[in-house]
Amino acid sequence: MTSLEKVQDILKRLTYKPNWIITAHSSITPWERDNVVLTIGVRVMDVDTGKPTVIHESTVIESYFLPNEDSGIVEIISGAIRHIEEHEFREWLKFDGICVRNPHPERNTI
Numbered sequence: 001m002t003s004l005e006k007v008q009d010i011l012k013r014l015t016y017k018p019n020w021i022i023t024a025h026s027s028i029t030p031w032e033r034d035n036v037v038l039t040i041g042v043r044v045m046d047v048d049t050g051k052p053t054v055i056h057e058s059t060v061i062e063s064y065f066l067p068n069e070d071s072g073i074v075e076i077i078s079g080a081i082r083h084i085e086e087h088e089f090r091e092w093l094k095f096d097g098i099c100v101r102n103p104h105p106e107r108n109t110i
Contacts, residue, residue, distance in 0.1 A: 003063040007036045010073045016081060019043045027060060034063040040080055047091040057084055 001009075007024040016022065020042045027035040039058045046053045059080050067073055090101040 003034050003061070003066045004036050006066065007038065007061065007073060010070055010077065014074065014077065017042075020081075022077065022081075036061040036063070036066070038077065038080055040084060042084065044088060055084060055088075 004024060004026050011022055011024060014022070020040065023039050023041075024036050025039070027037055037058050037060055039056060041054055041056045043052055043054050045051070057080065059076075061076060067076070087103050090103040091099065093100045
């Protein structure tokens with residue numbers, strides 16, 4: 001089973017929140033043979049405009065770092081989900097209208 005097949009098998013068995021789409025495909029550059037690109041897409045409300053938007057984030061999983069155990073692959077996917085969730089938390093948590101932990105340093109923070 002290739003690295004991509006392993007990750008895709010895990011994704012078929014993994015569930016998360018509605019409106020979250022998690023996919024995997026092979027890297028396309030020749031020197032990254034058999035590496036996997038994990039992509040997560042989720043529809044969220046833009047913190048500035050209040051309009052719906054879609055966040056896409058991709059992570060390359062190098063084949064020689066891919067764990068043999070399912071639980072290790074699930075942990076990598078969990079980390080990618082946590083990264084997006086943390087970013088959204090930091091954008092939305094405000095005190096007196098000012099972002100407490102803004103992930104965008106060019107914006108106002110406490």
